[in-house]
Amino acid sequence: MIISHFAKDAAEIALEKFNRGEIDRRSFLFALGGLGLAAAFKPGVAQADASEIVVCNWGGAAVDAFAKAYGDPFTKKSGMKVVIDGAGPAVGTIRAMVESGKVIWDATDGGMIDSLTLGKGNLVEKIDYSIVDKSQVPENFAGEFGVSNYVYSNVLAYDADATKGTAPTGWADFFDTAKFPGKRTMCKWIQGQLEFVLMADGVAPADLYPLDVDRAFKKLKPMLADIIFWEGGAQTQQLFREGEVVMGNIWHTRANLLNKETPDKFKWIWEQNILSASAWSVPKGNPAGKKVFDFINSTLDPAGQLVLLQIMGNGPSNPKTLALMTPEDAKVNPTTKENAASQIMLNPAYYAEHETELQNKYLDFISS
C-alpha cells in the first residue's frame, strides 16, 4: 500500500529538516500532527478514552508533524487532547483490532485505497458527513469510508547535468534512451507505475483504467536492465545524488528536496504527474465514537493543511488552502493549477479491487 509507504516517507522528510535545523520543534510537531501523528506522541499502546482522540499514522517525524498541523488546532478549538500513535495503521492491523474488539485508534492515516478495502471488509465506520463538511474537499476526496487529508504526486525527476540541460516533456522520455542515455528509477510498489508506462506508450489518460498490464509489461521489458527499483523515498534521493540514475518516477516531495539541495542539477516536471489521495478512516468501534468526526472535520481546515505542506511537502486536500500559499509554496504543491494541468488521478476503486494481484504480477515481472 503505497499510501503507507508515502506517509512514512513524509515523516522522514520532516525529521531530516528538523535535524538540520530548517524547521523548529514547534513546526516539526505540527507537521507530524498533520500526518495524523500527534499532539502528544505516546510510543507503544496508546491509552484511549472518550476525552481524547487517538490518531494512528506511520510514525517517525510524522508523529510530531501531525500534532502540529492537526492536533494543536483541534485541541485549541475543542479542548480535547489528540494523541498520535505512530504504530502504522496497516489494513491487517486494523482488521486484527476490529475483529478482536480491542480498537484503540479513532482515525487512521491510510489512503483512499485502504479506506475502500477496509470498507469492503466492514472494518470501518462510514464517514459522518453531517459532521464532516463535505464541501471542504473535492467530491472524489470525500469517500463513503474515507475523507482525504492530503495528496501527493508521482513526478518525472531528472538530472539536468546528465541531460545537458534538455528537459524531458513527459513519460515518453523515460523510455527514450537515445535522447537521454543513462539509468532510470521507478518504484517497486505498484501504485502509479503502470500508469506512466501506459501514458508513455500513448494511452490517453481517459483510457488508462482498467490498466492494460500486458501492454505495460511489453513496453517495460526492454528497459528492465536499465531500471533500478526503489522502495522508499530516501532511496530515490540517494540514487540521484550518487549519479546512479539520470531520470525517474519519484514522489514530488523527494523531487523537491533534491531540487532544493542542488537547484541547477536536479529538476522535475509536472507534466502527466500522477496524483494520489491519502485519507482518514475510522475503525469500527473506535473509542471516541462520533467525536472523531469533529477532529476529522478540523483537519480539513486550510491553515493546518498549509502547515503540513510547509513541513512535509504534502499537498492539501482542501482547495481553499491554495489561497493561503506563497508563490514558493504553490510551486512545489501538486494541486496548484499550473502544476495540475496535465495531471491524472490514481483510481482508488480500481486499486481496491486489483492491487494485490497486480502487485504480485509486477514483482514477478521485474524480478524475472
Add this chain to the structure above:
Amino acid sequence: MRNFKTTALLLTVPASLVAIGLYAAPILQVLALSLTEPKFGLANYQSLFANAAVGRVVMTTLKVSVMTTVLTVLASYIVAFAIIHMSAGWRRISLFLVLVPFWISVLVRAFSWITILRRRGVLNSTLMDTGVISTPLDLVYNLFGVTIGMVHYMMPFAILLLYANLSDIDRRIMQAARSLGARPATIFWRVWLPLSLPGIALATLFVFVFSLGFLVTPALLGAGKTLMIAEYISVQISSTSRWDLATSLSTMLLLVVGIIVFAAMRSPALRAAFVARPQQ
C-alpha cells in the same frame, strides 16, 4: 549432586518459557493461519505449488544461496587455514578482525557495499582512474551485488566454524606424513582436507540454511530485481495482505530447512563434527 542437577534444570525453565512464548507459539500461529486462511484445508499449499511466480522466487533463492555457500566456504577455508598457521599474536589480531563485522548491523553493511560497488563508487572510480575500464561496471542492484553482500555477511560465521575444526586437527599427523616423504600439496589434499571435512560440512550446512532466509541484503543490493523468499513473504504480509500465501510459504520453508538439517545430520561428516573431541 542430584540437588545441583535439579537446580540447574530449574534455572533453564525461564529461558525455555520465553523461547516457547516468543518463538514456538508464533510459529504455531503461522502454521494455523496457513491452514485456515481463508478457510480450513490444504488449499493454500496446493495453490503454492501451482503458483509459477513462487516457483521463480524459490529458484532465485536457491541459486543465490548455493552461490553464496560455495563462495563463502571456499574463501573462509582459506582464511581459517591461514589463521591456524599464524603465530599466537597474529592469530589474535586476525580473529579480532574476523569478529569486527559482527558489531556492524546488516543494514550498515549493505549500504557500505553500495558505496563501494555503485557506478561512481570506490571500486568503479579506481578502475576507471587507472584506465582498466572505460565505462563503469554494473556491480550492484543485481544478482552479483546481492551475492557479494551475502558472502560478506556469512564469512565470519564460516571462518569461526572452520577455525574451530581446523585447530582441533592433530598436527602430529602432518609431521608423520612429511616424515614419510609427502609434499606439501599431497599433505593438504590427502591429510588436511579429509580431516577437515566435518568442519566443511558444518559450515556448508550453516551458511546454506542461513542464506535461504536473507531479507535485508537482497532487498537493498538487489533493488527489486533479486526477489528471494524472505522478502516475498514480507511483501505478502505487509503490502498485499496475502496472509494465506505468506504463511503457507513460511511453513514450507521451515519444513524444507528442517528436512535438510535432519538429512545432513545423518551424514558421517556432520556426525563427526558433533562428536565430543578426544582430550589430548
